[in-house]
Amino acid sequence: MFSGQMVGRRTDTFQAVRIAWSGGQITGIESVGSSEVVEEFPWISPGLIDLQINGCQGLAFNDPGLTGAQVETVSRALAAWGVTCYCPTLTTDSFAVLSHALRTLASAIRESRAVAARVGGVHVEGPYICAEDGPRGAHPRQHVRPPDWDEFCRLQDAAEGHIRILTLSPEYSGADVFISRVADSGVVVAIGHTQADSDQLRAAVDAGARMSTHLGNGAHATLRRHPNYLWDQLAEDGLTASLIVDGHHLPPAVVKTFLRAKTPDRCILVSDVTAMAGLAPGRYETAGLGAVDVLEDGRLVIAGQQQLLAGASLPIGAGIANLVRFTEQGLGTAVAMATSRPAAILGQAAGRLEVGAPADLVQFRLPEPGARGPAGDLQIQATVQGGERVWSASAS
Numbered sequence: 001m002f003s004g005q006m007v008g009r010r011t012d013t014f015q016a017v018r019i020a021w022s023g024g025q026i027t028g029i030e031s032v033g034s035s036e037v038v039e040e041f042p043w044i045s046p047g048l049i050d051l052q053i054n055g056c057q058g059l060a061f062n063d064p065g066l067t068g069a070q071v072e073t074v075s076r077a078l079a080a081w082g083v084t085c086y087c088p089t090l091t092t093d094s095f096a097v098l099s100h101a102l103r104t105l106a107s108a109i110r111e112s113r114a115v116a117a118r119v120g121g122v123h124v125e126g127p128y129i130c131a132e133d134g135p136r137g138a139h140p141r142q143h144v145r146p147p148d149w150d151e152f153c154r155l156q157d158a159a160e161g162h163i164r165i166l167t168l169s170p171e172y173s174g175a176d177v178f179i180s181r182v183a184d185s186g187v188v189v190a191i192g193h194t195q196a197d198s199d200q201l202r203a204a205v206d207a208g209a210r211m212s213t214h215l216g217n218g219a220h221a222t223l224r225r226h227p228n229y230l231w232d233q234l235a236e237d238g239l240t241a242s243l244i245v246d247g248h249h250l251p252p253a254v255v256k257t258f259l260r261a262k263t264p265d266r267c268i269l270v271s272d273v274t275a276m277a278g279l280a281p282g283r284y285e286t287a288g289l290g291a292v293d294v295l296e297d298g299r300l301v302i303a304g305q306q307q308l309l310a311g312a313s314l315p316i317g318a319g320i321a322n323l324v325r326f327t328e329q330g331l332g333t334a335v336a337m338a339t340s341r342p343a344a345i346l347g348q349a350a351g352r353l354e355v356g357a358p359a360d361l362v363q364f365r366l367p368e369p370g371a372r373g374p375a376g377d378l379q380i381q382a383t384v385q386g387g388e389r390v391w392s393a394s395a396s
């Protein structure tokens with residue numbers, strides 16, 4: 001079995017520690033170092049958990065020809081970002097494409113230990129979302145449809161039960177009944193890409209909805225001042241909000257205000273990265289979203305305009321760095337929003353540094369203060385997954 005150790009400053013207590021592991025579990029945590037050298041140590045935290053990853057390295061889970069090998073490639077690639085657990089995310093598409101992707105993901109989880117160890121469940125975002133321009137975001141209108149319990153059951157069958165999060169809009173009649181059936185089946189129901197009114201949102205929460213997906217995005221460009229679905233979801237304590245804090249999707253003042261309104265306990269970070277993550281500026285044809293432009297500043301937009309974002313390209317670690325820059329929240333809180341809190345959404349006790357916890361760890365440095373540009377990503381030095389050192393900066 002893999003064993004090893006790593007030295008760094010804990011992001012939760014700022015204490016310098018040596019963490020040892022064996023057999024996939026943390027076996028010891030001891031204080032090290034004198035105060036003079038501690039400042040030089042890298043940070044050390046639980047492996048990052050990202051509930052919304054559409055693909056990367058040119059590979060999209062919505063690709064009609066998705067293969068198990070591609071699922072494994074994406075799953076392993078995330079180590080460079082410090083991500084040790086994630087939700088492969090499918091966006092609105094035909095039943096044929098969604099069921100193919102879900103069958104492929106399920107068989108990859110069955111056949112590959114590397115995939116099984118990294119996938120925390122599948123996130124299906126759509127197709128039961130708002131059809132209107134704005135809230136629909138980049139999802140293709142022709143595949144948007146009202147909730148259909150029979151279809152959802154067939155999708156969950158194709159996934160061999162691995163669908164863990166379903167993002168939908170509760171604006172359809174009968175949505176509350178649908179939500180309670182999905183929630184009762186053990187799937188986390190998230191509200192997103194919606195124009196639901198106050199009553200519909202309240203009914204959705206009463207029926208078991210627990211999350212708001214990328215709150216503040218997938219919304220109208222212009223909204224009535226109040227009431228509207230942003231205020232309603234901000235005020236709803238039953239909803240944990242996922243936020244894309246890449247410096248493009250939400251202005252810093254909005255991030256700061258959302259954090260204060262929801263409180264950090266009800267916020268998590270997601271990346272929402274797409275297949276174009278890391279590609280050079282230009283126009284790309286994608287499986288799920290049609291033509292997408294990668295702009296010079298790194299933004300991904302629907303081709304031919306500059307407003308409608310088509311997903312993100314920065315990893316979740318950039319969200320941690322930005323959150324510390326944009327808000328009064330400390331590093332420990334920002335890291336919790338990318339570790340223990342998303343783990344709790346998945347019903348896992350992971351995302352904690354303690355003896356007996358899984359040896360999923362990431363060692364990193366924050367970007368230099370005053371780093372130029374809209375966002376500065378973490379400098380990942382090493383990633384440990386299940387006790388195995390799966391990435392290290394010195395070896396790359």
Ligand SMILES: [Zn+2]
Nearest residue numbers: 125137214218
């Ligand atoms: Zn979305």
